[in-house]
Amino acid sequence: AQRVTQPEKLLSVFKGAPVELKCNYSYSGSPELFWYVQYSRQRLQLLLRHISRESIKGFTADLNKGETSFHLKKPFAQEEDSAMYYCALSGMGSNYKLTFGKGTLLTVNP
Amino acid sequence: GAVVSQHPSRVICKSGTSVKIECRSLDFQATTMFWYRQFPKQSLMLMATSNEGSKATYEQGVEKDKFLINHASLTLSTLTVTSAHPEDSSFYICSASKGDLEAFFGQGTRLTVV
Numbered sequence: 001a002q003r004v005t006q007p008e009k010l011l012s013v014f015k016g017a018p019v020e021l022k023c024n025y026s027y028s029g030s031p032e033l034f035w036y037v038q039y040s041r042q043r044l045q046l047l048l049r050h051i052s053r054e055s056i057k058g059f060t061a062d063l064n065k066g067e068t069s070f071h072l073k074k075p076f077a078q079e080e081d082s083a084m085y086y087c088a089l090s091g092m093g094s095n096y097k098l099t100f101g102k103g104t105l106l107t108v109n110p
Numbered sequence: 111g112a113v114v115s116q117h118p119s120r121v122i123c124k125s126g127t128s129v130k131i132e133c134r135s136l137d138f139q140a141t142t143m144f145w146y147r148q149f150p151k152q153s154l155m156l157m158a159t160s161n162e163g164s165k166a167t168y169e170q171g172v173e174k175d176k177f178l179i180n181h182a183s184l185t186l187s188t189l190t191v192t193s194a195h196p197e198d199s200s201f202y203i204c205s206a207s208k209g210d211l212e213a214f215f216g217q218g219t220r221l222t223v224v
Contacts, residue, residue, distance in 0.1 A: 044205075045215065049212070086154070098205075098213060101153060102152060103153055
């Protein structure tokens, strides 16, 4: 079975502060990990995926297989980063079927 | 970018009636579409995987006779909630994949059964 755990429901930081949204996963094979973001009144959209190893809007995430984690980080949070963030996992050969974590609501205060 | 459109965005129906939700990929062909359900302040729960031209694959605990899924073409999948009851009230979201490890999401449909 595959599972994604986001331990923090809410996370509040001040503008300019570093932010880290935690994500741990459970999967017996080699997973594909993603971060999705949902801004207020908008649809869910892909933020980044581990296989592309890219930085989007200043966010990065490194897959740590030893710790089974895929934490999302940004060194300097901006107010426009306030949103709901979901970590998701897709198992190899699962045809992109995603298992989502419960999400973390990030609020960046001025 | 790829666009997925759901219709309607909101629907209210009477208990006992059926309601159909459409999910369309507007600018790409989606061999696979997914249907999720999201309860208030909770995560997205996968209901079923819809493959064009074949029967949908339902997740454990999801009643296939209750939630009918049809994927008649590469750009359209429909979810029909049959004999709806108030407990079926929820936010239903579809996503579509064009085969490059990215899923594109619709805007969701808020179903309220009264």
